[in-house]
Amino acid sequence: MNILLISTNRNNLPVPVMPIGACIVAQAAEQAGHTVFVLDLMFSSDPAADIQAELARLQPDVVALSVRNIDNVDMRNPQFFIDGLPSIVQRVRSTTGVPIILGGAALGIMPEQILRLVPDCIAVIGDGELVFPQLLDRLSRKEDFADLPGIAWIEQGTFRLNRFLTAGFSTLCPAPDYRRWLNIPCYRAQMATVPIQTKIGCQYNCVYCTYPKIEGSSCRLKDPASIVAAIVGFATAGLRDIEIVDSVFNAPLEHAMAICSALSQVRHGARLQCLEMNPRDFDDGLLTAMEQAGFVGMGITLESASDPVLQGLRKGFSSRDVHHAAAVVARHRIPCAWVFLFGGPGETPETVRETLQFATRHIRPKDVAFFNVGLRIYPGTELETIARTQGLLSLPAQELLAPRFYLSPEVDAQWLDRELKKAMSRQMNFINMAAMGHPLLPKIHRISHALGLRPPLWKHTGTIRRVLRMMGMDI
Structure with missing residues (x-):
C-alpha cells in the first residue's frame, strides 16, 4: 500500500x-x-x-x-x-x-x-x-x-x-536514515541533534511521569554493539551531533558503562550528549567512561535538592546523592545541564531556598541550570491522585487533555517567581521556561550555527544572556 x-x-x-x-x-x-x-x-x-x-x-x-x-x-x-x-x-x-x-x-x-x-x-x-x-x-x-x-x-x-505485548522486541538499535525522511539542513541550522535510543522503558516511579504508560515500567535494552554501529553510521553520514534520548541513560548503570566501553574502542567521530541522567548511579567511573566515549554534554534531572520534595516526587534518590553528583561533576570536563522543577508535593519556601542555594553553590559557570515551575497533571499518575486528595483537582480524567498543573499549596506562586527572578539576575547561567520558549531562540540558533558553534548550545547560556542584556534584552 x-x-x-x-x-x-x-x-x-x-x-x-x-x-x-x-x-x-x-x-x-x-x-x-x-x-x-x-x-x-x-x-x-x-x-x-x-x-x-x-x-x-x-x-x-x-x-x-x-x-x-x-x-x-x-x-x-x-x-x-x-x-x-x-x-x-x-x-x-x-x-x-x-x-x-x-x-x-x-x-x-x-x-x-x-x-x-x-x-x-x-x-x-x-x-x-x-x-x-x-x-x-x-x-x-x-x-x-x-x-x-x-x-x-x-x-x-x-x-x-488492546494492551501491547512486548513479544517481538528487537535488541537491535534502530537507525533510520533521517536524511531520507527529513529536511536535515533545516534541523542542523536550528542546532538540532540526531536522536538515538539505547533502551525502552523506565524503572523509576516518579509521581508525575508518563514513561511507564508510553514505554513500560521495565527497561528493554538495546545491544551495545548495534548502538555503536548506529552512531558510527550517523557520524559517517555527516550527522555527528547525536543525543541519547533514553528516559534515564545511566539506569541500569551496567548498560551505560557497556555502551561507553564499546564506543571508546572505535573512532566514531560523533559528538554525544544525553540530557536525562539520574544522580543515584553516578560516579567518577561513569563520567570517565563517558569522556572516553566522546560525550560533550550531559544533563542531570534533579527536580530538587531537598529531601522532602524528592520524597514527595518519589525520585528514588536523596539530597545526599544530589550533592555527591555535584562533587563528581566538578572533577570532570563534560558540561552539565541541571534540571529543576519547583512546586511538587512537599515543596515549601524552605525547600525552594535549599534548592536555589545548592544551584548557586555547586553549578559551575560553564554549566547551566534549567528551572520550571508547576507539574503537568496527567491522568493515571500518582500526581493526579495527590492533587485530588489535596482538593486541587476536581475535573474528571477525561477532561485533562487540556493542560492542568499542580503547585504545592504551601508555596505562593508569585513569591516563587520573584525568588527565581532574583536568582537568575545574579547567575547568568540560570534559565527558566520563559527563556527556553523565547521567540528569539530560533534566530540565536541560526546565528550560532553560522558562527560554527556546536551543540549543546546551552553551555554558552551565560555568554548569550550577557550579550543580550548589553543589547537591552533581559532574557
Missing part, C-alpha cells in the same frame, strides 16, 4: 526535535513491503496546503499521523498543541476516505481523550515499529483488526484498547 505518514509536531522551542518515532515506523513499514512517504510539518510555512498537495500526489491507501506532544508543560505560558489535530484530520477526510492511524507519545499518554477529539481514527499504542506493520497487513487484506495487540479505537461510543 501507499502510506503517507505525517509528523504533526511544529514546536521548535527550545530546539526542533527530529521525529525519531515517525522515522522508525516509516522504515519498519517500508521493510514490510509498503511504499512510504514522510511529510514533516516542522518547517512547513503552509501545513494545510502541503497536506493537500501530498494527498493529491500520492493517493495514499492509509494516512498515519504522528503526534508527539500534547502541550508544552509550561504552567506560566501553556500552549496546547493537540487543538490543531482535528483540522489536520478534517483536511485528510475532506480529500480521501482512507483509514487514518494515529501514533506517537501523545497517544501513549491519553489515547481515549485524543480519539474522542478526532473520532473514527485508529490509534497505535506501544512499539509502533511492531504494531504499525501488523495493522497495515490487516488493512491491506481487509481483515478485522479488533484482536490486534497494541491498538485502540472508539466503537459505538465505547473506548477499546
Whole structure:
C-alpha cells in the first residue's frame, strides 16, 4: 500500500526535535513491503496546503499521523498543541476516505481523550515499529483488526484498547536514515541533534511521569554493539551531533558503562550528549567512561535538592546523592545541564531556598541550570491522585487533555517567581521556561550555527544572556 505518514509536531522551542518515532515506523513499514512517504510539518510555512498537495500526489491507501506532544508543560505560558489535530484530520477526510492511524507519545499518554477529539481514527499504542506493520497487513487484506495487540479505537461510543505485548522486541538499535525522511539542513541550522535510543522503558516511579504508560515500567535494552554501529553510521553520514534520548541513560548503570566501553574502542567521530541522567548511579567511573566515549554534554534531572520534595516526587534518590553528583561533576570536563522543577508535593519556601542555594553553590559557570515551575497533571499518575486528595483537582480524567498543573499549596506562586527572578539576575547561567520558549531562540540558533558553534548550545547560556542584556534584552 501507499502510506503517507505525517509528523504533526511544529514546536521548535527550545530546539526542533527530529521525529525519531515517525522515522522508525516509516522504515519498519517500508521493510514490510509498503511504499512510504514522510511529510514533516516542522518547517512547513503552509501545513494545510502541503497536506493537500501530498494527498493529491500520492493517493495514499492509509494516512498515519504522528503526534508527539500534547502541550508544552509550561504552567506560566501553556500552549496546547493537540487543538490543531482535528483540522489536520478534517483536511485528510475532506480529500480521501482512507483509514487514518494515529501514533506517537501523545497517544501513549491519553489515547481515549485524543480519539474522542478526532473520532473514527485508529490509534497505535506501544512499539509502533511492531504494531504499525501488523495493522497495515490487516488493512491491506481487509481483515478485522479488533484482536490486534497494541491498538485502540472508539466503537459505538465505547473506548477499546488492546494492551501491547512486548513479544517481538528487537535488541537491535534502530537507525533510520533521517536524511531520507527529513529536511536535515533545516534541523542542523536550528542546532538540532540526531536522536538515538539505547533502551525502552523506565524503572523509576516518579509521581508525575508518563514513561511507564508510553514505554513500560521495565527497561528493554538495546545491544551495545548495534548502538555503536548506529552512531558510527550517523557520524559517517555527516550527522555527528547525536543525543541519547533514553528516559534515564545511566539506569541500569551496567548498560551505560557497556555502551561507553564499546564506543571508546572505535573512532566514531560523533559528538554525544544525553540530557536525562539520574544522580543515584553516578560516579567518577561513569563520567570517565563517558569522556572516553566522546560525550560533550550531559544533563542531570534533579527536580530538587531537598529531601522532602524528592520524597514527595518519589525520585528514588536523596539530597545526599544530589550533592555527591555535584562533587563528581566538578572533577570532570563534560558540561552539565541541571534540571529543576519547583512546586511538587512537599515543596515549601524552605525547600525552594535549599534548592536555589545548592544551584548557586555547586553549578559551575560553564554549566547551566534549567528551572520550571508547576507539574503537568496527567491522568493515571500518582500526581493526579495527590492533587485530588489535596482538593486541587476536581475535573474528571477525561477532561485533562487540556493542560492542568499542580503547585504545592504551601508555596505562593508569585513569591516563587520573584525568588527565581532574583536568582537568575545574579547567575547568568540560570534559565527558566520563559527563556527556553523565547521567540528569539530560533534566530540565536541560526546565528550560532553560522558562527560554527556546536551543540549543546546551552553551555554558552551565560555568554548569550550577557550579550543580550548589553543589547537591552533581559532574557
